[in-house]
Amino acid sequence: MAGTPRFLTLADVAEVLNTSSAQVYxxxxxxxxxxxxxxxxxxxxxxxxxxxxxxxxxxxxxxxFVDQHPYEDAESRSDADAGGSPRSG
Incomplete structure (x- = not known):
């Protein structure tokens, strides 16, 4: 990390993480x-x-988290909620 300062301000960290200084604080x-x-x-x-x-x-x-909570898109959830039958409409 040549060129990167050893210590960063909270504002610097917020910029790196693309969040607010309040969140970093x-x-x-x-x-x-x-x-x-x-x-x-x-x-x-x-x-x-x-x-x-x-x-x-x-x-x-x-x-x-992702491994424990697999993503299901809205269409997959709707089919499962409807018992696997095609959606009407």
């Missing part, structure tokens, strides 16, 4: 995304390596 405060608080004003910083680990963990959790 919530992730940090819940302990889901490790961060450090620095300076007298308590500015939060997330280490780039921690962000990458978080992203990989989210991929793994999403894969587990």
């Amino acid at each position: 919530a992730l940090v405060r819940r302990g889901e995304l490790p961060a450090i608080k620095i300076g007298g004003r308590g500015q939060w910083r997330v280490e780039s390596a921690q962000l990458e680990e978080f992203i990989q963990r989210m991929y793994a959790e999403t894969k587990t």
Whole structure:
């Protein structure tokens, strides 16, 4: 990661994740995304390596979720709800 700073602001992390700074702050405060608080004003910083680990963990959790909750499109669900008979209409 040549060129990537070691520490990122919450705004930087929000940009990487394409979400809001408030959402990133919530992730940090819940302990889901490790961060450090620095300076007298308590500015939060997330280490780039921690962000990458978080992203990989989210991929793994999403894969587990998808595996446990197979996707069924609306047509498949409608056929199953109707006992497998063709839809009228």
